[in-house]
Amino acid sequence: MxxxxxxxxxxxxxxxxxxxxxxxxxGCTVSVATDGNAAISGVVAQDPDVVLLDLGLPDMDGKDVIRIIRKSSQVPIIVISARHQQAEKIEALDEGADDYVNKPFEIGELMARIRAAVRRSQTFTANAEAFESGPLRVDFARRRVELMGAQIRLSPKEYMLLHALARNGGHVVTHKRLLHAGWGGSTSDLQYLRVYMGLLRQKLEENPSEPELIITEPGVGYRLIVQDQA
Amino acid sequence: MEAVVPDMKVESQPTLAVKLQPSLALRFGDWRLPAIILTVTSILGIAMQPLLGGEVSSGLIFVLGITLVGATSGLTPALVCAVLASAIFNFFLADPVLTFRIASGADLAPPLIFTACAIVSGLLAGRLRDKSFQLEKTNLQLQSLLETSRFLQRAANEAEVADALKARIPARAGNKLGLYRWTQDMAIPVGDSPDDEVWIEFAQHSFESGLEAFSQEGFTGYALPGRTGTVGLLVSDEAARSGFDHNFMLALAQVAGLALERARFAAVISENQANARTEELKSALLSSVSHDLRTPLTAISAAASSLVTYESELDVETSRNLLLGIVDECDRLNRFTANLLELSRLQSSGTNIEGQVLSVHDMVRSVLQRLGARAASHDIQVSLPRRPILVLADTALFELALTNVIQNALLYSEAGTTVLIHSEADRNGCTLTITDQGRGIAKAEQERVFERFYRARRSEASQGSGLGLAIAKGFVEAFDGSIEIRSPVIGSRGTSVIIRLPIVEETAT
Incomplete structure (x- = not known):
């Protein structure tokens, strides 16, 4: 619940x-908006903990809805989209959506996403001091990473990437955002990202070939698992 | 006029010019007028000599005649007449009369002066006449070229280019003309151009010669220049050459080449457009399948997984509603699948679907029964004549088409409003009209709603697949009927879908 x-x-x-x-x-209280304009005014009026947004709306593009909401609110937005709308989904995530579920979905999958979002909106704020999940602890203030209490040494780039993932703990972070976090937009080569994610996994995962902390979302980005969410 | 004339133009290609030039020798018929004129002048000149009082005046009559010959028949007859007239003058009029012998002294002057005058006037009049004739001919050819070019402009495809050429040219020259396009090193006849071996082989040779004009064994081929090289070939047989000169044919080849190239580009463009339409249809199909299969599937998946996961936390009513939702969505999936299947059946069999005699009353009743609870939101009124209306149709398609139209009426109008189903028949056929009180359909959209996967952009329409009216249209057209939309019906509201089908006369029972 x-x-x-x-x-x-x-x-x-x-x-x-x-x-x-x-x-x-x-256990949630639910209100419904059937178009983009109602969604935008709903966010302002109700200050919800989570927005569940279908990208195909009758009056406006879902991505525009996200853009407008993001101007005034940091409410977690979970996008519902079809699997084949990959490009649209990534755009929505880059636009500021926090996560997505593919249609058709099982209720458990949706609930996990919603839980992660609610928790983040209630506990993690932009100036939270640390991220904790299972054996992993990332101390943002001291730039310190611990695995089961032992400090892990990370290169600056590795830390920047982990930081970006941890700030969005439980949510998918797009390739574009990660590249921006690590390289400041100076590259768009996914190969770099793949290499560094591999290094991070070497240092953090028990079995790097079967990662349990840093999950790949194929074609979209990476997700740092919040342990009790999985 | 343009038949056979001496052509004085100096040709740019002498070898061809010889072949292409109409002969300088005139036909027998063309000598008739000069002969008559010469005869008449001779008689007048000789007969009137005593009256006119001297050979000088008679000589002037001869000069007048030669000028006339030059003006009417051209240079060659004028010169020939001048020589003849000089002889006649010498023989009949100049002293000593009735001999060709020329006297000496003072008698020498008249025949000499006469001969000089005759030749000069014949020369001048003849040249003037030939010049003006040549101009007239050039003008005619130019006109013909312009006219042909105008016709060619209108040609939409290669066959029409060939037709336009043939319609213009043989009418003037009574020849045979062939148009060939050059594709993959092959000369291919365009339209109904001659396709026997001789012609094609010649066209092939002509291409390979690389000349802009190529003559052999009575054929002449003109290369049709396009923007990127030779695009085709215009071949004329022997007879064709008589009417038009070489330069004209070259100019014609230019125009025809451009027209042929344009037609080819037009064909490429229309092929591209057809491809684009197919692509559009494909992507429409994909997005429709995505939306219309995935949406009910998503609802079913969410409902079913909720029932499994939250079994204990859901109250009885919520559980029941979820189950009912699953049933509804399954029905929706079923309808969409049926629509897709029927559409492909309509597409593959065209108008060859066999029908059976059906009663409109039965169909309406059956469809309403099937819609059942889904139609309960509206007040559905049915008005049918007492006498049964029989039509020839396919049961499944009729039912699906009618369901789709009624479903649309329900979808596009508010709950609680009336949907009227009305049918009537006369000798011309039956009409089945389904009228709702919804927002109506904008004029601009009224044609488009029959396109596959077109869905009016409106929130409550998202349930439709965009296939319903396309199937209805396909159905009625397969059975020689028609379908149209009328909107608004009353004031600014309402939509009527009118289906017309031919009726089957009830045989006496």
Missing amino acids: MEGHLLLVDDEPALIAVLQPVLKAA
Whole structure:
């Protein structure tokens, strides 16, 4: 069970009819917006803990909705999209969405995403001091990384990447954002990113070939798992 | 006029010029007028000599005749007449009369002066006439070229280019003309150009010669220059050469080459457009499949997984609603699949779908029964004549088309409003009209709604697949009917979908 106020933005009555009672049963309070304008005004009026946003809206582009919401609010936004809309999904994430679920989804998957988002909005703030998940602890103030209490030495780039992942703990971080975090936008070569993620895994994962902390989201980016979320 | 004339133009290609020049010798018929004129002048000159009082006046009559010959028949007849007239003058008029012998002294002057005058006037009049004739001919050819070019401009494809050329040219020269395009090192006849071996082989040779004009064994081929090289070949047989000179044919080849190239580009463009349309349809199909399969699937998956995961936390009513939702969405999936299948059936069999005699009453009743609870949100009124209306149609398609149209009416109008289903028949056929009280369809959209995967951009329409009306249209057209949309119906609201189908007369029972 979890608590929190959720704004569901979808124009599909069938999906609303399913999600609304189920999310309620799971402990959320749910309000529904059926188009982009209602979503934008809903965020302002209700200050929800999570926005669940279907990218295909009748009145405006979902990405524009995200852009407008982000001007005034840091509310976690989870995008619902179809798997084939990869490019759109990544754009939405780059635009400021926090995470996504592919259609069709199982309720458990959606709930995990919502939980991560709610927790982040309630506990992690932009100036949180540390990220903790299972054996991993990232101390933002002291730039210190610990694994099971032992300090891990990271190169500056490795730390910047881990920092970006940890700041968005539990959420997917797009390649573009990670590249920006590590290289300041001076490269768009995914090969660099792959190499550094491999180095990070070497240092952090118990079994680097089967990572449990840093998960690859193929074609989209990476996700630092919040241990009790998995 | 343009038949056979002496052509004085100096040709740029002498070898060809010889072949292409109409002969300088005139046909027999063309000597008739000079002969008559010469005869008449001779008689007048000789007969009137006593009256006119001297050979000088008679000589002037001869000069007048020669000038006339020059003006009407050209240089050659004028000179020939001048020589003849000089002989006649010498024989009949100049002293000593009735001999060709020329006297000496003072008698020598008249025949000499006469001969000089005759030749000069014949020369001048003849040249003037030939010049003006040549001009007239050039003008005619130019006009013909312009006219042909205008026709060619209108030609939309290669065959039309060939037709335009043939329509213009043989009408003037009574020849045979072939247009060939050069594709992959092969001369290919365009339109109904001669396709027998002789012609094609000649076209091939002509291409390979690389000349802008190539003559052999009675054929002449003109290369058709395009922007990127020779695009084709215009071949004319022997007869064709008589009417037009070489330069004209070259100019014609230029124009025809451009037209042929343009036609080819047009074909490429229209092929590209067709490809683009196919691509558009494909992506529309993909996005429709994505939306119309995934949306119900998402709802089903979410509902079913919720029932499994939160079994204990959901109350009985919520569980039941989730289950009902699953049933509804399965029905929606089923409908979408049926629509896709029927559409592909319509597409593959065209109008060859066999029909059976169906009663419109039965179909309406059956569809409404099937819609059941989904139609409960609206007040559905049915008005059918007492006499049954029979049509020839495919059951599944009719049912699907009618379901789609009624479903649209329900989707596009607010709950609680009326949907009217009305049918009537006369000798011309039956109409089945489904009218809602919704927002209506904008004029601009009324044609487009029949396109596959077109969905009016509106929130409540997101449930539609964009296939419904396309199938309805496909169905009625397969059975010789028609479908149209009328909107608004009353004031600014409402949409009527009118289906017309031919009726089957009930055989006496």
